[in-house]
Amino acid sequence: MKVNLHKPTVHRDDKPGDILGRLVHVRPYYSVPTGRGSSQPARSPFTQRARVTEEFGEEMVIVHFASEAYHAPWAPRAAYFPRELHTLTCECPACEGEGIASLRGA
Numbered sequence: 293m294k295v296n297l298h299k300p301t302v303h304r305d306d307k308p309g310d311i312l313g314r315l316v317h318v319r320p321y322y323s324v325p326t327g328r329g330s331s332q333p334a335r336s337p338f339t340q341r342a343r344v345t346e347e348f349g350e351e352m353v354i355v356h357f358a359s360e361a362y363h364a365p366w367a368p369r370a371a372y373f374p375r376e377l378h379t380l381t382c383e384c385p386a387c388e389g390e391g392i393a394s395l396r397g398a
């Protein structure tokens with residue numbers, strides 16, 4: 293089996309205003325219940341397609357996940373830094389392969 297070693301290609305150098313309206317790939321965050329009244333953060337190993345809809349503060353943007361993620365455990369919209377957003381042509385494991393397990397990074 294061929295292992296996918298591509299690093300994520302992200303919108304690292306783009307300002308929030310530069311990517312408004314763009315389609316991107318994002319690894320969504322969500323919460324997993326660990327007890328009654330407690331939860332812990334989790335992040336999808338795989339990217340989902342989303343559209344950048346607005347700026348959020350000075351450095352972040354709001355993304356709106358595409359409809360195929362309707363049954364997913366994450367919220368339909370969320371705030372991200374541009375450096376967390378993979379480009380549509382990204383070939384990293386989260387976009388094209390077995391996934392990325394890390395909670396940090398892109």
Ligand SMILES: [Zn+2]
Binds near residue numbers: 301382383
């Ligand atoms: Zn990617």
